[in-house]
Amino acid sequence: MAETILEVRDLSKSFGGVHATANVTLDVLHGETHAVIGPNGAGKTTLISQLSGDLKPDGGSISFKGRDITSLPAYQRSLTGMARSFQITSLLMGMSVLDNVSLAVQAHDGHSFRFWTPARKDRKLRDKAMQSLQVVGLQDRAGELAGALSHGERRQLEIAVALATEPQFMLLDEPMAGMGAEESARMVEMLSGLKGEKSILLVEHDMDAVFALADRISVLVYGQVIATGLPEEIRTNEKVRDAYLGEGDE
Amino acid sequence: MSDTPLNGATPRSSGLLSGWTATTWATAICLVLLAVVPPVSFYAGQPFHVDLATRLVCLSIAAVSLNLILGYGGMVSFGHAAFIGIGAYSVGIPAYHATYGEFDLIASYNGWFHIALALVVSAIFAAITGAISLRTRGVYFIMITMAFGQMVFFLFVSMETYGGDDGLTIDVRSELPLIDLDKPLQLYFLCYGSLLGALFIVHRMVNSRFGMAIQGAKGNELRMQSIGYNTYVYRLVAYIISGAMCGYAGFLLGNFTTFISPEMMDWTRSGELMFMVILGGAATLVGPILGAVAFILLEEILSGFTIYWHLPFGVLLILCVLFARGGLMGFVSQWGRRNG
Numbered sequence: 001m002a003e004t005i006l007e008v009r010d011l012s013k014s015f016g017g018v019h020a021t022a023n024v025t026l027d028v029l030h031g032e033t034h035a036v037i038g039p040n041g042a043g044k045t046t047l048i049s050q051l052s053g054d055l056k057p058d059g060g061s062i063s064f065k066g067r068d069i070t071s072l073p074a075y076q077r078s079l080t081g082m083a084r085s086f087q088i089t090s091l092l093m094g095m096s097v098l099d100n101v102s103l104a105v106q107a108h109d110g111h112s113f114r115f116w117t118p119a120r121k122d123r124k125l126r127d128k129a130m131q132s133l134q135v136v137g138l139q140d141r142a143g144e145l146a147g148a149l150s151h152g153e154r155r156q157l158e159i160a161v162a163l164a165t166e167p168q169f170m171l172l173d174e175p176m177a178g179m180g181a182e183e184s185a186r187m188v189e190m191l192s193g194l195k196g197e198k199s200i201l202l203v204e205h206d207m208d209a210v211f212a213l214a215d216r217i218s219v220l221v222y223g224q225v226i227a228t229g230l231p232e233e234i235r236t237n238e239k240v241r242d243a244y245l246g247e248g249d250e
Numbered sequence: 251m252s253d254t255p256l257n258g259a260t261p262r263s264s265g266l267l268s269g270w271t272a273t274t275w276a277t278a279i280c281l282v283l284l285a286v287v288p289p290v291s292f293y294a295g296q297p298f299h300v301d302l303a304t305r306l307v308c309l310s311i312a313a314v315s316l317n318l319i320l321g322y323g324g325m326v327s328f329g330h331a332a333f334i335g336i337g338a339y340s341v342g343i344p345a346y347h348a349t350y351g352e353f354d355l356i357a358s359y360n361g362w363f364h365i366a367l368a369l370v371v372s373a374i375f376a377a378i379t380g381a382i383s384l385r386t387r388g389v390y391f392i393m394i395t396m397a398f399g400q401m402v403f404f405l406f407v408s409m410e411t412y413g414g415d416d417g418l419t420i421d422v423r424s425e426l427p428l429i430d431l432d433k434p435l436q437l438y439f440l441c442y443g444s445l446l447g448a449l450f451i452v453h454r455m456v457n458s459r460f461g462m463a464i465q466g467a468k469g470n471e472l473r474m475q476s477i478g479y480n481t482y483v484y485r486l487v488a489y490i491i492s493g494a495m496c497g498y499a500g501f502l503l504g505n506f507t508t509f510i511s512p513e514m515m516d517w518t519r520s521g522e523l524m525f526m527v528i529l530g531g532a533a534t535l536v537g538p539i540l541g542a543v544a545f546i547l548l549e550e551i552l553s554g555f556t557i558y559w560h561l562p563f564g565v566l567l568i569l570c571v572l573f574a575r576g577g578l579m580g581f582v583s584q585w586g587r588r589n590g
């Protein structure tokens with residue numbers, strides 16, 4: 001079996017009486033695309049936020065590349081090779097598309113205590129940023145304000161920003177949310193291009209996308225992982241069908 | 251010195267001036283007027299205008315420094331006048347001891363020493379108060395910076411040696427090579443040159459990697475952290491630079507007024523600086539200067555009508571925040587886009 005890149009052990013988080021994350025134990029292998037599915041309110045976003053360091057767990061541990069990162073702040077996790085995309089698009093709307101990506105490149109090119117040279121004329125940053133935009137197909141929109149992009153384009157920009165940090169591991173929170181069929185298909189194609197090269201934890205509602213991309217799937221219901229396995233095993237799992245797949249007819 | 255538009259599109263520049271936007275023109279006109287009008291007034295026998303212009307330029311530097319954190323960094327500091335006070339007392343206290351003895355360690359008329367003291371003490375004060383304030387956000391940040399400002403205010407009120415709340419007269423201005431600060435025009439041009447320097451520094455800084463980082467943190471802090479920025483540290487450094495720059499404005503203001511008192515750092519003074527930045531146009535290079543001009547004019551006009559001039563003033567500020575979101579510079583760039 002391949003090495004694990006991420007190990008989550010007994011992670012838990014409550015909001016008042018709601019156990020949003022209940023003793024979650026999960027592994028992501030090197031190069032694996034591991035999908036996490038589950039109904040709305042199952043705790044998928046809460047889980048991602050704890051893995052990325054945006055939210056502090058109440059208990060349990062997270063280790064990344066063999067190192068315990070449970071109490072590492074978000075920015076340090078990013079610097080060790082982890083990136084996340086947000087379910088609710090989180091960009092710098094007042095800056096250009098290229099600026100958004102450029103900032104991500106800059107964050108991983110040493111410290112930013114450089115006070116004098118114009119950053120927007122820095123070829124090193126701009127070229128790398130353009131490459132990320134090309135991967136998601138936004139190169140023609142580079143000069144546009146992020147706020148002027150369509151919903152689908154913003155979702156692509158989210159991915160470009162994450163890619164620009166050159167992560168080994170990506171946490172993607174519903175990258176296809178709110179996209180049309182055509183846009184979704186393009187996103188699936190783009191993500192399958194990353195398969196193998198990046199380890200990915202993918203949260204997604206679009207089951208076609210999940211079954212197309214995932215090497216393994218974990219099912220989260222009421223904060224608990226009720227099953228983990230290969231796509232075929234999940235598709236035929238009784239518990240999963242009862243709790244989740246069965247109810248919404250696809 | 252033009253603001254590169256945030257969208258990063260560089261203006262077309264076939265000729266030297268053809269790429270100038272309305273904003274650039276406003277900047278240039280503003281700076282040329284400030285260079286020409288005071289000396290002309292002076293030789294035309296209107297020294298009062300030079301005084302007004304000197305005060306204007308000192309306040310502009312303070313407003314430019316506040317704009318760095320408020321406009322570009324989104325840190326709404328309500329205690330910035332404390333740095334003006336620190337800078338002014340960095341002239342007053344050493345000069346006082348040089349004249350009346352005691353405390354030989356800092357007794358001096360040397361201008362370089364005063365500047366160094368103003369910068370270092372302001373930076374240290376900013377580092378300590380910033381480290382604490384920047385752990386909070388929004389209204390809490392406003393309140394805590396105001397509280398730190400008032401702390402300095404009361405500290406100076408309690409220092410009887412230096413006149414307490416009656417203030418302190420500076421008998422001898424800072425001594426600097428080549429220039430004589432007792433000569434109004436020379437003092438003015440020191441202030442004006444300093445303003446140019448401050449603008450240049452801010453211009454370079456906001457377009458640098460550092461500037462991009464603090465503007466990003468203003469726009470979306472969570473996003474910035476998740477792509478690898480320790481936003482707290484970048485903000486703190488911006489806060490320290492801004493504080494030191496404002497302390498320098500205090501050094502100039504102290505030399506200009508030659509009478510300093512804790513009143514200079516009262517919270518209402520901090521409010522006035524905020525007014526200048528917001529009215530003039532936050533996050534634009536010369537907005538704070540336009541704001542300072544508007545402030546000085548309004549003060550002159552309104553205080554002629556009523557001693558309660560702060561009231562219509564406050565109303566204006568609220569109107570400005572509500573209706574002119576880009577401030578005066580917002581009008582300028584909109585006008586430019588429509589006409590050109």
Ligand SMILES: Nc1ncnc2c1ncn2[C@@H]1O[C@H](COP(=O)(O)OP(=O)(O)O)[C@@H](O)[C@H]1O
Pocket residue numbers: 015018020038039040041042043044045046047
């Ligand atoms: N900040 C919060 N405060 C209180 N409750 C929250 C918060 N975030 C999430 N929750 C609750 O935790 C549960 C899981 O939410 P979430 O992780 O967003 O689910 P999912 O992403 O799977 O739809 C929900 O019941 C939600 O209401």
Ligand SMILES: [Mg+2]
Pocket residue numbers: 044045046087
């Ligand atoms: Mg969610």
